[in-house]
Amino acid sequence: MSDQPITNRSESRLASSWSAATSSWLPAVILLLATIVVWEAAVRIFAISAFIIPAPTEIAKSLVAQWGTLMQATLVTAGEILFGFLVSVVVGIAIALVIVRFDWLGRALYPLVVLFQNVPKVALAPIFILWFGYGLAPKIGLILVIAFFPVTLSMLAGMQSVDRSLLSLMNSVGASPTQILFRIRVPHSLPNLMAGTKIAATLSVIGAIVGEFAGASDGLGYVIQFASTQLDTALVFAALLLVSVLGIAFYYAAEILERIVVPWAPKFSQA
Amino acid sequence: MRVETIRAAGGRPAHIRHDDLISAKGVSVVMARQLVLQNIDLSVPKGSFVSLIGPSGCGKSTLLKVLAGLVDPTSGSVSIAGLSPVEAARKRMIGLVFQDANLLPWKNAVDNASMLLGIADRSLSRADLKARGQEMLELVGLGDSAHKRPNELSGGMRQRVAIARALALDPAVLLMDEPFGALDAITRDQMGQSLLEIWQRTGKTIVLVTHSIDEAIHLSRHVHVLGIKPGRITESLDIGLPYPRDLSVTEDPEFVRLVVQLRTMLRASHQPGGAS
Numbered sequence: 001m002s003d004q005p006i007t008n009r010s011e012s013r014l015a016s017s018w019s020a021a022t023s024s025w026l027p028a029v030i031l032l033l034a035t036i037v038v039w040e041a042a043v044r045i046f047a048i049s050a051f052i053i054p055a056p057t058e059i060a061k062s063l064v065a066q067w068g069t070l071m072q073a074t075l076v077t078a079g080e081i082l083f084g085f086l087v088s089v090v091v092g093i094a095i096a097l098v099i100v101r102f103d104w105l106g107r108a109l110y111p112l113v114v115l116f117q118n119v120p121k122v123a124l125a126p127i128f129i130l131w132f133g134y135g136l137a138p139k140i141g142l143i144l145v146i147a148f149f150p151v152t153l154s155m156l157a158g159m160q161s162v163d164r165s166l167l168s169l170m171n172s173v174g175a176s177p178t179q180i181l182f183r184i185r186v187p188h189s190l191p192n193l194m195a196g197t198k199i200a201a202t203l204s205v206i207g208a209i210v211g212e213f214a215g216a217s218d219g220l221g222y223v224i225q226f227a228s229t230q231l232d233t234a235l236v237f238a239a240l241l242l243v244s245v246l247g248i249a250f251y252y253a254a255e256i257l258e259r260i261v262v263p264w265a266p267k268f269s270q271a
Numbered sequence: 272m273r274v275e276t277i278r279a280a281g282g283r284p285a286h287i288r289h290d291d292l293i294s295a296k297g298v299s300v301v302m303a304r305q306l307v308l309q310n311i312d313l314s315v316p317k318g319s320f321v322s323l324i325g326p327s328g329c330g331k332s333t334l335l336k337v338l339a340g341l342v343d344p345t346s347g348s349v350s351i352a353g354l355s356p357v358e359a360a361r362k363r364m365i366g367l368v369f370q371d372a373n374l375l376p377w378k379n380a381v382d383n384a385s386m387l388l389g390i391a392d393r394s395l396s397r398a399d400l401k402a403r404g405q406e407m408l409e410l411v412g413l414g415d416s417a418h419k420r421p422n423e424l425s426g427g428m429r430q431r432v433a434i435a436r437a438l439a440l441d442p443a444v445l446l447m448d449e450p451f452g453a454l455d456a457i458t459r460d461q462m463g464q465s466l467l468e469i470w471q472r473t474g475k476t477i478v479l480v481t482h483s484i485d486e487a488i489h490l491s492r493h494v495h496v497l498g499i500k501p502g503r504i505t506e507s508l509d510i511g512l513p514y515p516r517d518l519s520v521t522e523d524p525e526f527v528r529l530v531v532q533l534r535t536m537l538r539a540s541h542q543p544g545g546a547s
Binding site: 163165168170171172173175179183184190262265 | 387
């Protein structure tokens with residue numbers, strides 16, 4: 001009897017959190033569905049030809065018809081993104097560690113990294129094709145140059161924002177620079193690093209598609225280019241849809257990684 | 272009856288002179304072409320509780336950093352049991368506590384408490400460190416919070432962990448820079464009282480930098496008042512109230528008299544003094 005109200009309260013809390021979740025998602029879902037309906041209606045009413053704007057039903061048909069080809073391409077692109085992303089994170093972390101640990105090297109390297117960041121890296125794609133051919137390597141290279149920077153920069157920011165009095169404490173007991181780096185600076189930088197990693201995940205998708213545009217015989221970027229030369233716009237949109245799904249998947253994978261790596265970091269508000 | 276006890280104790284010599292654990296002679300510090308500290312002479316008897324009080328910008332935190340070996344004096348010398356502050360720190364003779372607890376958010380209380388000890392003494396095993404951390408948490412009254420992360424602890428509890436971390440080194444002296452400055456008044460009183468009990472149980476020498484007149488008188492045996500422009504010791508006051516003290520000491524007439532006296536000294540210390 002006495003625990004009755006508690007059960008009720010927890011149930012109602014569950015119900016209210018469910019309704020909060022639906023009410024936060026619902027407007028976006030309604031708008032999306034409405035857009036699709038209006039899109040479909042507009043294409044039919046104004047008889048817009050399919051190679052300019054295909055109707056959503058045409059895109060869905062194309063998706064089903066070309067499912068095998070599209071899945072194979074998705075797998076190739078996903079592999080490039082994953083590999084390129086991992087290389088970017090490893091290289092990004094390594095550069096940040098070198099800059100922080102070796103003062104003179106950092107002073108030499110950091111301005112060059114920033115300078116390089118201002119090179120329009122998409123323009124490097126043809127050069128990478130020239131150097132590395134049409135395989136996996138130029139895509140990995142392109143993802144790397146696009147995606148390592150937010151990793152390096154966020155980790156640097158995290159490592160350099162350690163409180164001075166904490167460093168005083170460490171110095172007072174004779175901690176070495178390497179001890180301070182790995183016991184304090186690196187773990188302290190993890191929340192920042194994870195934020196940079198999420199940006200890198202998004203940029204990796206862009207890098208892979210640009211790499212495939214520049215020269216490839218497989219992957220979603222290749223499908224998009226090939227389909228557009230065939231005026232098969234429905235297939236272009238179908239591939240685009242899959243690229244977006246990949247992007248979202250990689251972003252959330254990075255977010256899940258964040259929750260595993262830094263469970264102690266302050267979370268952004270759920271509201 | 273209380274008043275009588277206090278009076279009787281007040282009749283004793285102000286303090287018994289022990290060997291000085293810390294002695295600073297003619298310490299001056301120039302930073303960014305500014306004379307931050309001028310000709311400081313300070314002696315801290317072994318086992319004593321000394322407070323440094325003064326207006327903002329009087330250099331009391333800098334003086335504490337000089338004692339800790341974190342700032343080199345421009346002239347003058349500091350000796351801690353015959354060693355330079357840096358040597359003393361390397362021998363784990365100095366425990367530091369700052370206003371911010373500076374706990375590592377990814378470690379729980381017991382690992383935070385033993386963190387500095389682990390760096391200072393690499394021969395200790397993980398089990399040794401845990402045991403030492405737990406022992407220190409119990410000393411500061413947090414024995415049952417060992418597995419909580421800093422974000423699960425209140426401000427006062429975090430500062431207790433910071434004190435445990437300093438004590439884990441088993442230092443001869445505890446240097447504290449406004450350790451309770453960020454806490455609310457009631458928590459602050461409780462923390463002061465706990466610190467007093469820890470001091471009496473461990474026999475450490477404590478140097479406390481504070482803004483609070485009440486705190487300085489409640490806790491310390493000697494109070495040094497620092498003045499501004501340049502930072503220098505303008506007055507020193509012995510607190511004759513007998514130990515053990517508890518918070519009821521703040522209602523004692525002698526306590527009230529000392530508050531008035533110290534407040535007058537502090538007011539005078541706000542006036543910039545010429546180089547003398």
